[in-house]
Amino acid sequence: GESVGLHLPTLSVQEGDNSIINCAYSNSASDYFIWYKQESGKGPQFIIDIRSNMDKRQGQRVTVLLNKTVKHLSLQIAATQPGDSAVYFCAENPGNMLTFGGGTRLMVKP
Amino acid sequence: DAGVTQSPTHLIKTRGQHVTLRCSPISGHKSVSWYQQVLGQGPQFIFQYYEKEERGRGNFPDRFSARQFPNYSSELNVNALLLGDSALYLCASSPYLAGGYEQYFGPGTRLTVT
Numbered sequence: 001g002e003s004v005g006l007h008l009p010t011l012s013v014q015e016g017d018n019s020i021i022n023c024a025y026s027n028s029a030s031d032y033f034i035w036y037k038q039e040s041g042k043g044p045q046f047i048i049d050i051r052s053n054m055d056k057r058q059g060q061r062v063t064v065l066l067n068k069t070v071k072h073l074s075l076q077i078a079a080t081q082p083g084d085s086a087v088y089f090c091a092e093n094p095g096n097m098l099t100f101g102g103g104t105r106l107m108v109k110p
Numbered sequence: 111d112a113g114v115t116q117s118p119t120h121l122i123k124t125r126g127q128h129v130t131l132r133c134s135p136i137s138g139h140k141s142v143s144w145y146q147q148v149l150g151q152g153p154q155f156i157f158q159y160y161e162k163e164e165r166g167r168g169n170f171p172d173r174f175s176a177r178q179f180p181n182y183s184s185e186l187n188v189n190a191l192l193l194g195d196s197a198l199y200l201c202a203s204s205p206y207l208a209g210g211y212e213q214y215f216g217p218g219t220r221l222t223v224t
Contacts, residue, residue, distance in 0.1 A: 100152030
């Protein structure tokens with residue numbers, strides 16, 4: 001996974017707005033992708049997944065889009081709430097292990 | 111239902127010591143994976159175990175070892191600790207070995223090496 005050290009990219013949004021978090025993955029053989037949310041001091045929490053035979057998948061307030069041509073994933077969060085503030089990681093699963101991206105910090109302004 | 115549990119929550123060790131971290135997977139899950147997460151980075155894969163056998167190993171030195179027990183719980187052992195081993199150690203469980211299944215993470219063990 002890409003290492004960005006302590007300087008995570010940050011997305012700051014207003015409460016109630018929609019958020020879009022982007023991720024570039026590296027392995028064209030990856031056929032399964034997961035978005036995780038990680039709050040400070042906690043383990044990653046599963047949000048939504050998508051398989052490579054799909055372009056879009058929707059959950060409750062979240063949508064994941066997959067563009068295999070350019071190896072790009074995005075996570076859309078509708079009506080962002082203060083509780084959505086966290087670091088978000090995409091992970092790809094080319095085999096048995098997960099390979100994580102560098103993460104994006106989402107900050108929600110009240 | 112109980113999620114993935116890990117113990118201890120926090121641990122402070124001195125350089126050169128060894129440490130054992132423990133993980134209990136979600137009931138019914140047979141696969142356990144270990145990850146190391148350094149502050150500000152995404153988790154890095156260390157090991158995967160399935161049915162008590164090692165099924166995958168990441169790019170970590172031989173000081174790191176693990177095992178899985180008949181009840182599918184797992185231990186991660188780290189010998190000759192270095193300052194750089196300070197990290198959050200995460201355990202994840204999954205129902206099956208093959209990729210393409212959700213992996214659920216525990217809260218982690220925060221290891222500090224002084």
